[in-house]
Amino acid sequence: MRKTAVVTGASSGIGEATARRLAAEGFEVVAGARRRDRLDKLASEVPAIRPVTLDVTSQESVDALASSLERCDVLVNNAGGALGMEPVARGDVGDWQQMYDTNVLGSLRMTRALLPGLVASGDGVLVMLTSTAGLSAYEGGGGYVAAKHAQRSMTETLRLELVGEPVRVVEIAPGMVKTEGFAVTRFRGDEERAAQVYDGVPGPLSSDDVADAIVWAVTRPAHVNIDRMVIRPRAQAAQH
Ligand code: NJP
Numbered sequence: 201m202r203k204t205a206v207v208t209g210a211s212s213g214i215g216e217a218t219a220r221r222l223a224a225e226g227f228e229v230v231a232g233a234r235r236r237d238r239l240d241k242l243a244s245e246v247p248a249i250r251p252v253t254l255d256v257t258s259q260e261s262v263d264a265l266a267s268s269l270e271r272c273d274v275l276v277n278n279a280g281g282a283l284g285m286e287p288v289a290r291g292d293v294g295d296w297q298q299m300y301d302t303n304v305l306g307s308l309r310m311t312r313a314l315l316p317g318l319v320a321s322g323d324g325v326l327v328m329l330t331s332t333a334g335l336s337a338y339e340g341g342g343g344y345v346a347a348k349h350a351q352r353s354m355t356e357t358l359r360l361e362l363v364g365e366p367v368r369v370v371e372i373a374p375g376m377v378k379t380e381g382f383a384v385t386r387f388r389g390d391e392e393r394a395a396q397v398y399d400g401v402p403g404p405l406s407s408d409d410v411a412d413a414i415v416w417a418v419t420r421p422a423h424v425n426i427d428r429m430v431i432r433p434r435a436q437a438a439q440h
Contacts, residue, residue, distance in 0.1 A: 209279030256306030272317030375432030
């Protein structure tokens with residue numbers, strides 16, 4: 201039976217690229233997100249991908265996905281992203297709550313639900329998509345920076361708690377990646393302003409750049425743990 205990888209947030213960006221690459225590596229891929237039309241299109245292009253409607257902010261939705269799995273060898277907690285670019289003094293509490301619920305609690309819900317499967321696998325791999333925003337801070341990034349710091353803390357705690365279990369914990373912390381999430385949700389649909397975000401950053405990463413790193417880390421031999429990879433565009437390398 202082929203190994204199964206679950207990728208959250210697989211309807212676009214890094215998650216979609218990771219789902220495609222894991223399928224190419226021979227995994228059965230369970231691709232979860234809310235936009236089912238996008239997942240269905242992805243699955244029609246890649247037969248090894250099974251689309252599942254998933255909202256990581258809903259315990260019911262997470263439990264439904266977990267109970268549909270026959271096995272789980274890899275979990276990529278990728279669903280998340282940033283909302284808004286307001287300074288802390290004008291930050292929208294609703295946005296902050298949503299970022300925390302998705303990036304932090306979403307990863308926690310998924311991890312709790314799928315951890316028994318990862319342990320049963322005998323060589324489970326848990327991947328957390330954090331961010332360089334979780335390593336420092338930047339103006340206008342308050343809610344996102346806070347959420348990604350929290351997600352990183354949870355990842356480190358999990359790593360300690362899983363010593364002795366057959367589960368590897370891998371943190372992937374990207375810098376600027378050219379995806380819908382980075383540009384459009386952050387600037388609330390103002391595509392002109394969103395496009396300008398890449399000005400002065402020659403060669404932002406592509407989703408494939410990050411997916412390559414994820415797949416490389418996941419496919420190392422069982423005795424090799426890639427603790428953390430920080431991946432930035434060359435031009436961003438000295439910023440944090
Ligand atoms: O963004 P985007 P990225 N339940 O918007 C899904 C981190 N990161 O690829 O539900 C389930 O293309 C959403 O699907 P849908 C970032 O923090 C990025 O850039 O259909 N899924 C979509 O598939 C995030 O953790 C950059 O709307 C939910 C996906 O999440 C990860 O990389 C830099 C959901 C987001 O795809 C992927 O982001 C960095 C929910 N409740 C870290 N809510 C960067 N792009 O520069 C959202 O350091 N999704």
